Amino acid sequence: MVGYSFMGATHSVAWRTAHRAFDLPMRPRMAALAGRNAEAAQTAADNLGWESVETDWRALLERADIDLIDICTPGDSHAEIAIAALEAGKHVLCEKPLANTVEEAERMVAAAEAAAAKGVRSMVAFNYRRVPAASFARQLIADGKLGTIRHVRAVYLQDWIVDPAFPLVWRLQKDRAGSGALGDIGAHIVDLAQYMTGDLLTGVSATTETFVKERPLPQASAGLSATADSGVTEMGAVTVDDAALFIGRFAGGALATFEATRFATGRKNQLRIEINGELGSVVFDMESMNELQYYDATEPAATAGFRRILVTEPDHPYMAAWWPPGHIIGYEHTFTHEIRDLVEAIATGSDIYPSFADGLRVQRVLEAVETSSANNSTWQEIQA
């Protein structure tokens, strides 16, 4: 595994847990964690359960005891690491968004396809696909329970930078993060909407905004710099979007609204998708991730209503592995389910999704959003 902060922690839980919760054909060994700072990496490895440490991720590629590289770094390093790993014949799991640009993503897809020909698997970690309620929604739609889809209504709302005094962390810098709310959380709702509907966006009209244009530099806010003496806080420019809003159309004719923002006061992690079809509707909200709302329009009008399904039954995706009905699972198991499916795909030699190609499709949508936003919100077609 390369990288060991937030995503490194969640992936580690998943690697430790998947073979205990599920009956896997192979048992993962957590061989090595790579990080530039040896000491910090060693501490992380101890905490997270990795056997050894490397200070250069390239060393992982040379180790014969390592079959898979799990990339948990910021987006600017994904392409380099993933391509090198695939060329070295290692399976790759790569955090989302796949890359910071479409060009990088295209190169990664090419590498993934070349590797696939040799039986090497690759996957991009859009983990929300494997929330049982989201998987189940997809299943209902694929089974035709909603009929023709008319509307998708997707938001991903957070509020952690509402305060203008919040510092200029790396996620607010374009060169590291690629984009702001758009790539970080907007990417999730684009992928999830395409996954749940089984359909692809064909065009968007968008606007983006940076509400707070300057923020204190991190060191300033930590009181470590000269500013403490001078009494002046050093400020830096925010170079990514705070919010991105867009309208879209799917190939199948559905209309969609998307909104990703870090300024929705009171919303901590509200990824909410509502899908309306001719025969029914579903609503999913990550803050209540063990539930799915479902409306069945084929019911008589008098007894029809949005029903709150507790997605904790053994019949629900992944849930037979967990607790009895009504006992919920937490956020981290979206990753556990990912690892479970990935290990199974590797063992059985089958394809695994979301693929790098799926990641590229999301990347194209993000690019179209930025293009439209920069171009007076004019409709921007998305390459299939």
Place this chain on the structure above:
Amino acid sequence: MVGYSFMGATHSVAWRTAHRAFDLPMRPRMAALAGRNAEAAQTAADNLGWESVETDWRALLERADIDLIDICTPGDSHAEIAIAALEAGKHVLCEKPLANTVEEAERMVAAAEAAAAKGVRSMVAFNYRRVPAASFARQLIADGKLGTIRHVRAVYLQDWIVDPAFPLVWRLQKDRAGSGALGDIGAHIVDLAQYMTGDLLTGVSATTETFVKERPLPQASAGLSATADSGVTEMGAVTVDDAALFIGRFAGGALATFEATRFATGRKNQLRIEINGELGSVVFDMESMNELQYYDATEPAATAGFRRILVTEPDHPYMAAWWPPGHIIGYEHTFTHEIRDLVEAIATGSDIYPSFADGLRVQRVLEAVETSSANNSTWQEIQA
């Protein structure tokens, strides 16, 4: 009152009720109802409580015992009736949308301003402003409880024409209705968003869609035409939008999404607005119209949360007139509150809102939506 179908019925409840629920300075007399069909109008007058009937609305303008004209007809007749009434020195209450075009609305505003100089009042019936929870939300925002507004998220979702076999009623014909979901329900969320924030939209990017392009003609579906014999259902073209989606910006810097549709399966009358400000948020949903969700970000993080305020306290707008706390009121009293304020304004000689100018502002937004939609969703500025 001119017209006596759905809106005629709700306005009649309000005229009958306002002076009983509230202590009004003047007591309205329900003098006359106008309708082209004398018999049907008489039946309606009896049911709804009107003293007399006229078969030509112009007759109302000549009656000295009539001080106010309440226009409840489809949008294509609003301008003619309202302007004539104002010129005849009658106060006017006009159903929304104010008109079917900006040009008509502008002439109505001119007439309203000329009349106002002579003490004649005019009001457009955006009744949702007077849902107590919506009024209270406006009050919280006006008091600064939300700070700078960052986001508005407004939908008006219905599902009554999801079935392609639903007939081609007048609301689906452009010459009568002006537009579809956009003017009928989109107008409400535009007005309400501007009212609650106390701010105006400055531009939009939009798309609209007609999912079902042809529908059975009403007579055909009733089986009265020759089609019964031939076995062929006569179809007609749907000439209005089924759904309208747009992104907007407010003068104060807030971003907004709007969606009005009649294809949101399971949503019967979901007018929902969420507003996020720097200091807090509110959420209003017409399906639970006696509630307001409020998030106070000045609370400590550990006890902050969206609170469900039952807007049934005597301190809440209009509610001292009704029942004890926890006993809810119904949809029709949005009109009762409208009449209450209108009668008071007439009695005290003060201005009343929403004015025709407010109605025109909404009309300009609707026009901008249609222009943007027709123009590749390109951003369309809205005249102040």
Place this chain on the structure above:
Amino acid sequence: MVGYSFMGATHSVAWRTAHRAFDLPMRPRMAALAGRNAEAAQTAADNLGWESVETDWRALLERADIDLIDICTPGDSHAEIAIAALEAGKHVLCEKPLANTVEEAERMVAAAEAAAAKGVRSMVAFNYRRVPAASFARQLIADGKLGTIRHVRAVYLQDWIVDPAFPLVWRLQKDRAGSGALGDIGAHIVDLAQYMTGDLLTGVSATTETFVKERPLPQASAGLSATADSGVTEMGAVTVDDAALFIGRFAGGALATFEATRFATGRKNQLRIEINGELGSVVFDMESMNELQYYDATEPAATAGFRRILVTEPDHPYMAAWWPPGHIIGYEHTFTHEIRDLVEAIATGSDIYPSFADGLRVQRVLEAVETSSANNSTWQEIQA
């Protein structure tokens, strides 16, 4: 109508509205309102829409133009007025609880039965039976949708006297009110539970409590008495229960819990009933009175869930008379529906429910609760 405070106001709305909302076989005339204070009664009559005033309710019985007596006074006068009215051949609508004691209620039932033989109708105003969602729940249960009923879980929670400084109003005095939370709101959940299940309680085990034993006398709290000078607030004893809790069993084998309290901080008018049957469950909550939650256990486990039915469809009880789906109605129309059914029963000469006998059954339950509570909570059988 006798009495004109809270209940008088709601009944008046109903008398004014029923024939406009519904197609009634007879049109009620609001002939006279009776109240001891002539001036106050006249003001009330003007506000509420009554044609004349009497200062003695007995005068109503002598008027030939009056066919029905509507009793909206406190419980201590119900028996006297109702029996006299029935003997005078007037139909009677009597507020709940039917009486303050079982003995009074028994005499009222006897009078009602005697009157019924002559075609004179009587009804006790348990208005919540005619909330459309409650009627619909009953209908589902009667249709067998829930199968054998196992559990009833009923609470009626208010909080208007949590503050010990709240004065000693008549509802806190046993001689006027009969009992406290038990008779005022507990009576409602007993009646509603029996109505919805179509079954009768056969026994209870109970406890009651008066948390605040003394309260300021009303005049003292208004600052009008000598206490203002002396600085001492005059206190009086609270002689009714603040809360009543009981466990019960139904004839059909279901177990039940009941709780009525005025000390549930934050609950304004939460009358909530959940009923679990072998095949499904329903939940009704008066604070969201236009909704019914329904769980259908015959659904596959994966798609089963409590569904929120918006009880605003034309197929729902009473709702065809009101607004389009999704447009809710208010508390007062529980009374409108009552009047509608009562007028229809009178016109067609049919029985009307809840009858005085139904009121007596509730009274027997309340008595059993008090007996059990006074007797160490020992199980108390209820006479059929």
Place this chain on the structure above:
Amino acid sequence: MVGYSFMGATHSVAWRTAHRAFDLPMRPRMAALAGRNAEAAQTAADNLGWESVETDWRALLERADIDLIDICTPGDSHAEIAIAALEAGKHVLCEKPLANTVEEAERMVAAAEAAAAKGVRSMVAFNYRRVPAASFARQLIADGKLGTIRHVRAVYLQDWIVDPAFPLVWRLQKDRAGSGALGDIGAHIVDLAQYMTGDLLTGVSATTETFVKERPLPQASAGLSATADSGVTEMGAVTVDDAALFIGRFAGGALATFEATRFATGRKNQLRIEINGELGSVVFDMESMNELQYYDATEPAATAGFRRILVTEPDHPYMAAWWPPGHIIGYEHTFTHEIRDLVEAIATGSDIYPSFADGLRVQRVLEAVETSSANNSTWQEIQA
């Protein structure tokens, strides 16, 4: 660890996870799992992460490398194992209910007290105390935010045996399980109510019921017995309660209702507690275990409302160890938190709760419920 079914699985997660999520003073080693069937125990140990296996739990007591015994067996073996372990100087974590009888529980408390004098710790695993939302509710109450407590309203509702064809498993047999819904889930709400209020029940009035008196024997339902041939299903008597309902009083004056049932159709694991105090209220529901509803009555009436607190902030109990705000945790971490606190208590030599004495207090309440139920629901005092 003794026992390895449902509770064994959850405890194992906790033992594997606590030192990774939290910074523990000691790192637990999962030394051995005991089970009578060597093969099954070995498989379980492999799956759950235990290093070795013993077929007799007594062997664990003799191993010097084992410091703590975790008892996950049915209630009938708790006393024997726990007492022996404590006498052997091993710390003990014992699943709830503490025992099947008060007498057993008393002996266990005596053993625990004797052991405590030598620094040996014991704890009963009422895991719901360590749901962060429940801990936080306790904290609010302990801080006086609710003032004097007036009401507790607790239910634990499940529906897994609604179907009469569900077989006669060990949980439905008195000799193994001690009691039915009462001891299994009723014990949880009794403990949680006492924990959250910081108060003790002083008496109860109760009723219990077995709705389905006979069920198919497990082997019969599995089709393994002779019944398959004969076509007759062998039935056995259900010897425990299906449901237990009781009213209670707390030492501090609060009134309470409790209901534990396995017949609440549609409720999968609804442990719900509402507590009303003079100054506010809280509501907790295990099906949404990352949320707490809180009503602050010191707010102005116009802005007061039940707020939904997402208990995922770093300021909330235990949550700093987990994910960012809005990312929820699952059921199993109630055990992780338990282990964290237990390990810390052992390392620091401090007391740990719930103690065996707390478990005994719950046992006394359960006994009082059974006594009252058997005695015509007569009020039953509970020994302090």
